[in-house]
Amino acid sequence: ESTDGPPVIHDRVTTSDGTAVEVAANIGSAAEARAAAERGADGVGLFRTEFLFLDRDAPPDEDEQYGAYRDALAAFTEPVGGDHEDADPHEPPDRVIVRTLDVGGDKDVPYLDLDPIENGFLGVRGIRFSLGPGRALFETQLRACCRAAAGGPLAVMFPLVSTPGELEEAIAVLDDVLDGLRTEGVECARPELGVMVETPAAALSAAALARRVSFLSIGTNDLSGYVMAAQRDVDAVSSLADPLQPAVLRAIDRTVRGAREEDAWVGVCGEMAADPDLTRLLVGLGVEELSMAAPAVPAVKAAVTAIDDDEARSTAEAALDAETPAQIRSMLSPD
Ligand code: PEP
Ligand code: MG
Numbered sequence: 001e002s003t004d005g006p007p008v009i010h011d012r013v014t015t016s017d018g019t020a021v022e023v024a025a026n027i028g029s030a031a032e033a034r035a036a037a038e039r040g041a042d043g044v045g046l047f048r049t050e051f052l053f054l055d056r057d058a059p060p061d062e063d064e065q066y067g068a069y070r071d072a073l074a075a076f077t078e079p080v081g082g083d084h085e086d087a088d089p090h091e092p093p094d095r096v097i098v099r100t101l102d103v104g105g106d107k108d109v110p111y112l113d114l115d116p117i118e119n120g121f122l123g124v125r126g127i128r129f130s131l132g133p134g135r136a137l138f139e140t141q142l143r144a145c146c147r148a149a150a151g152g153p154l155a156v157m158f159p160l161v162s163t164p165g166e167l168e169e170a171i172a173v174l175d176d177v178l179d180g181l182r183t184e185g186v187e188c189a190r191p192e193l194g195v196m197v198e199t200p201a202a203a204l205s206a207a208a209l210a211r212r213v214s215f216l217s218i219g220t221n222d223l224s225g226y227v228m229a230a231q232r233d234v235d236a237v238s239s240l241a242d243p244l245q246p247a248v249l250r251a252i253d254r255t256v257r258g259a260r261e262e263d264a265w266v267g268v269c270g271e272m273a274a275d276p277d278l279t280r281l282l283v284g285l286g287v288e289e290l291s292m293a294a295p296a297v298p299a300v301k302a303a304v305t306a307i308d309d310d311e312a313r314s315t316a317e318a319a320l321d322a323e324t325p326a327q328i329r330s331m332l333s334p335d
Contacts (some may be wrong), residue, residue: 005300008040012091015283023301024097025080026269028052030071037075040301043094043153044072045217045291046269049141050102051111055257059137065144071083072096073152095153097194097217097291100170101137102126102159105222106233121231126160126198126269131169138170142177149189157194157217162201164208171212196269198222203251206258211273216259217291220270224248243272244325249285253320256286267291277332278305282314 014020016280024043025036028051033044051107052060052068060068104125112134121127130138134235149156158170171193173231181188195209197203202209210216220243225232227248230240242248249306256332269288272278274292282290283304290300293315 002125005295006302008038010040010297012042013026013301013304015304015309015312017307017309019283019307019309020288021105021283021304022267022268022288022306023216024094024291025071025292025294025297027294030068031134032073032294033072033075036297037068037094039294039297041094041294041297042078043076045267045289047072047096047098048102049099050107050109053101053112054104057111059111059140060142062140062147065141066147067109067210069096069098069144069154070151072098073148075181077152087320093153095155095192097155098148098158098191099146099157099159100127100141101134101198104129105132105160121225125168126196127158128160128168130158130235131166131173135173138173138225139177142174142187144183145191146174146181146188147186149191150187151227153192155192155194155215157196157213157215159196159219159288160198160222161195161209162205164205164212167195167209167212170298197251197255199226200251203227203255203258206255207261208258210259210262210264215262215267215289216255216263217267217289218252218255218287220248220252220268220272223251223270227251239325242325243270244319244328246320246322246324246328249302249316249328252282252285252287260286265289274300275304276300280312281315281319281328283307283315284319285313286316 022042025041026046028048073096079306099219103122104119145156193213194215196219197216224241224243228240230237258268265288268287269291273290274296322328
């Protein structure tokens with residue numbers, strides 16, 4: 001149990017009107033999954049697997065990755081603090097969403113020999129790397145994911161997708177990997193699939209992406225950067241790379257609407273999901289899952305329970321009509 005901050009809530013939460021909102025954690029290792037479970041996270045909304053590739057000279061092999069994914073799942077299926085006998089059997093199981101390797105842009109892995117321009121923010125990064133020079137690594141990672149999915153609710157999502165074609169290609173690689181595992185007689189299962197919405201193209205094509213998967217997870221860190229054409233690590237433009245820029249909120253709104261047409265669910269796993277002052281706005285926009293650094297989970301769960309659905313929807317509508325982040329912040333600040 002945590003020793004500081006708001007009380008840990010292990011149960012699933014709903015708004016005061018009964019709308020379910022999943023509050024999950026962002027992790028970079030299986031050990032962090034255990035810490036997240038202790039903070040009451042409803043599973044993992046973003047496993048940043050690039051962390052498994054850092055601080056070493058060569059990529060982790062299939063068995064090592066399989067172990068990490070299986071251990072992350074175990075953190076949510078094994079009892080925390082021995083109090084799970086009375087867990088509600090009607091609650092959905094806590095899932096672990098593994099994001100496939102996301103390198104390039106600001107994410108370097110020295111032994112992969114990435115080039116600052118070729119693999120920069122507008123270059124071969126995320127899924128583009130996995131479908132190109134990183135194809136063998138991608139296949140190995142998907143084998144590990146499909147093996148781990150045989151043991152529990154593991155989902156896979158792809159980063160930095162911009163077109164339905166890229167998504168189809170990624171899904172085809174996954175299906176080939178599954179065929180291979182089955183031919184070899186290896187225990188495996190097809191994971192639930194999702195796409196990260198991090199580019200304006202993905203937000204504008206949300207329905208076409210959602211048709212091919214079960215969920216969309218909005219990466220508001222990159223989405224803000226690309227919608228505003230401003231890098232978060234460049235001080236002079238950091239106020240442009242703000243998820244409360246109305247244009248970014250409109251991209252989120254567009255994503256939710258596109259997903260709804262196809263009965264896919266939508267989460268947010270960028271940093272804005274961790275801010276309890278923004279929970280009402282995101283839920284009002286129709287976001288059903290929020291994933292964040294584990295320490296933020298208790299405060300965001302508490303914020304969800306305080307939401308009035310009608311009020312949240314009006315807040316979202318007003319924010320979509322605003323012209324500046326400051327106007328939106330003043331709507332959200334407690335009066
Ligand atoms: C994002 O871009 O919002 C995201 C969650 O991915 P990352 O921060 O790992 O780029
Ligand atoms: Mg990102």
